[in-house]
Amino acid sequence: MKIEHVEAIHLRLPTVLEVADGTQDVLLVQLRTEDGTTGLGEVVSCSYVARAVVESPRSAPFRHGLAAIVTGLDVNDAAGIDAAMIEGTAWYGPGGIARHAMSGVDMALWDIRGKMAGVPVRRLLSDQPVDQVPAYASVLWPDTPSQVSASAAEFVAAGYQFVKYGWGPMGPDAALDVELVAAARQALGDAALMVDAGRAWDSATAIARSHAFAPYDVTWLEEALHPYDFEGHRLLCAESAVPIAGGEAITLLEEYDQLLATGLHYVQPDLGRVGGISYGQRLAQRAAVAQCRPVPHAFGTGVLLAASAQWTAAAAEPLTEYTRAPSPLARDLVRHTMNFRDGHLYLDDTPGLGVELDDEVVNRYRV
Numbered sequence: 551m552k553i554e555h556v557e558a559i560h561l562r563l564p565t566v567l568e569v570a571d572g573t574q575d576v577l578l579v580q581l582r583t584e585d586g587t588t589g590l591g592e593v594v595s596c597s598y599v600a601r602a603v604v605e606s607p608r609s610a611p612f613r614h615g616l617a618a619i620v621t622g623l624d625v626n627d628a629a630g631i632d633a634a635m636i637e638g639t640a641w642y643g644p645g646g647i648a649r650h651a652m653s654g655v656d657m658a659l660w661d662i663r664g665k666m667a668g669v670p671v672r673r674l675l676s677d678q679p680v681d682q683v684p685a686y687a688s689v690l691w692p693d694t695p696s697q698v699s700a701s702a703a704e705f706v707a708a709g710y711q712f713v714k715y716g717w718g719p720m721g722p723d724a725a726l727d728v729e730l731v732a733a734a735r736q737a738l739g740d741a742a743l744m745v746d747a748g749r750a751w752d753s754a755t756a757i758a759r760s761h762a763f764a765p766y767d768v769t770w771l772e773e774a775l776h777p778y779d780f781e782g783h784r785l786l787c788a789e790s791a792v793p794i795a796g797g798e799a800i801t802l803l804e805e806y807d808q809l810l811a812t813g814l815h816y817v818q819p820d821l822g823r824v825g826g827i828s829y830g831q832r833l834a835q836r837a838a839v840a841q842c843r844p845v846p847h848a849f850g851t852g853v854l855l856a857a858s859a860q861w862t863a864a865a866a867e868p869l870t871e872y873t874r875a876p877s878p879l880a881r882d883l884v885r886h887t888m889n890f891r892d893g894h895l896y897l898d899d900t901p902g903l904g905v906e907l908d909d910e911v912v913n914r915y916r917v
Contacts, residue, residue, distance in 0.1 A: 551627050551666065555582040556617035556655070558604040559907075560597050560917040561879055564577060570690060570717040573873060573880035576851050577601055578907075579654030583625060587665055590884075590905055591657030592823030592854040595650035597917075603639070603651035611775030618654055625662050633655075649801040649825050656826025657857050657903075664902035671857070671903055675831065676864035679888035682894040683748045684712060684858050685872040686744060688849055695733035700899060702737035705874075711893030714871070716746025716772065719911055728762050737768040744795070746772040753782035757789045764791035770816050772796060787813035798847035801825070806833055810840040820847040821861060822854050830861050838866075849873045852884035856903040859888060859895050870895070883911050 555770050559578040566574040577597040581589045593600045620636040623631050632781030635655065639648040664671040672679035687710045692698050698715065705713050715734055718875040744766050752758065756774035763771065770793045774784045777799040787794050792880050795816035797809055800825055810817060817837050821830050830846070837844045846858035848871040855872065862868040872895065873880050888897045898904065 551583045551585060551587070551662075553581055553620050553623055553625060554584050554749045556580075556604065556621060557582075558617075559912065560601050561883070561912065561915040562597070562917050563877060563879065563915060564745045569746075570873050571877065572849055573851065573875045573877035576879050576883075577604075577654065578851070578853055579604060579651075579658050581620075581658040581662060583662060589658035589661030589663075590853050590907070591654035591659075591661065591664070591902065592822045592850055592857070593650050593654035594850055594854065595647055599647050599683050600651045600654075603642075603647055604654070608811070610641075610677075612637065614638040615790040616646075616651055620655060623657055625666070628659070631659065631807070632828065645801040645805070646833070650823050653820075653822045653824060653826040653829075656828050657821060657853070659897045660857070660860075660907075661902040666901075668900060668901050670897065670899055671827065672863040672897065675827070675861065679864040680868055681720030681863070681898075682868055682896045683863050683868045684893060685859070685870050685890060685895045686710070686712030686714050686742070687874045688714045688716070688871045689874050691715045691720050691730055693719055695729045698730055698733040699737040702734050706738060706741055709892050710888075711771070712742040712744070712869070714744035714746055715892050717748035720745075720747055721763065724759070724762065727759060731763050731766050731768065734804065740896070742769045743767065744769050744772060747774045749773050749776055751775065753785045755788040756786050758783075760786070760790040760792050760794075772816075772818070773798065777809075778805070780812055783809065783812035783814060787815070795845070798824070803829065803832060803836065806836060810836060810842055814840075814842050817842045817844050818870040819844065820854075821857050822850060827857060827861055829839070830855060834865060843867055845869050845871070847871055848873070850880055852881075852886050854907055856884070856886050856905045859897060860903060863897060878911060879915060885910060 584834035793815035
């Protein structure tokens with residue numbers, strides 16, 4: 551079955567704040583085959599630039615748009631499509647924005663393949679996937695410890711067993727950082743607490759913070775350093791008092807090899823950046839060799855959430871991020887067949903990713 555049409559769907563809220571919330575401005579990719587089967591994928595990048603990568607017409611060799619490259623190719627020719635996209639974007643690739651945009655195409659292809667096979671994507675990835683995935687609530691740090699306490703109490707009441715706070719005010723003030731973590735721990739009780747530092751420190755500061763956070767039973771400290779500071783990660787992983795997580799910003803597998811070699815405890819590929827589910831699978835194999843647990847970064851729309859849940863459901867130790875950002879693009883854009891209760895996402899047997907766009911939300915926010 552050949553790809554007949556590729557569409558970039560760019561959505562943006564009327565007001566976009568300069569905060570670490572990528573659900574304000576998003577890019578989806580929708581593929582359609584000859585028989586009308588459609589698939590959805592998500593690109594986690596600068597939406598305006600990535601949209602151009604999808605929509606640009608054919609040009610001089612090695613500098614084409616992805617829609618022009620993949621139209622007419624067979625959806626089941628995974629190796630051929632991958633090679634065509636890499637060759638066709640070679641002039642401005644192979645990583646960065648080109649790989650981000652490829653991620654949306656790859657994700658949509660898996661959605662279509664699942665629908666054609668009549669099975670959810672996780673059953674294409676594994677013979678024994680799970681049907682329920684532990685999911686951690688993921689939000690930005692509130693501004694004050696008292697606000698953190700109220701927020702954490704709400705998550706506990708809603709049944710979350712894992713909660714991550716990130717970015718926001720964390721970073722400049724060591725005393726405030728500890729107060730934020732302490733407030734979260736007290737309010738969460740027995741629930742797991744993850745801390746995302748938002749790339750705030752150098753390795754020495756991150757090591758000191760890890761020791762300050764250790765009494766509060768932190769499951770991991772995430773993105774403490776610049777993502778490409780591999781030497782800093784090596785020092786941090788060796789001396790940290792808590793497990794270290796990272797990798798959401800990286801795209802190429804060669805870069806992940808360098809990060810895995812630092813002793814990282816949790817590697818966090820974003821399937822909307824790394825090359826989609828196909829490259830997520832390859833990274834998982836590398837992570838297993840490095841004895842590093844892969845956990846998808848998924849702070850996006852319900853499309854990315856569904857893809858990440860299906861991918862991790864095929865893993866040895868499933869766990870996924872579940873953004874609780876207030877954006878309607880995060881909460882209302884898609885109708886999905888999974889449901890959350892008791893700290894888990896429960897997945898059914900709907901073929902593909904199990905998501906459909908809400909046309910009203912698309913029309914309201916489409917650029």
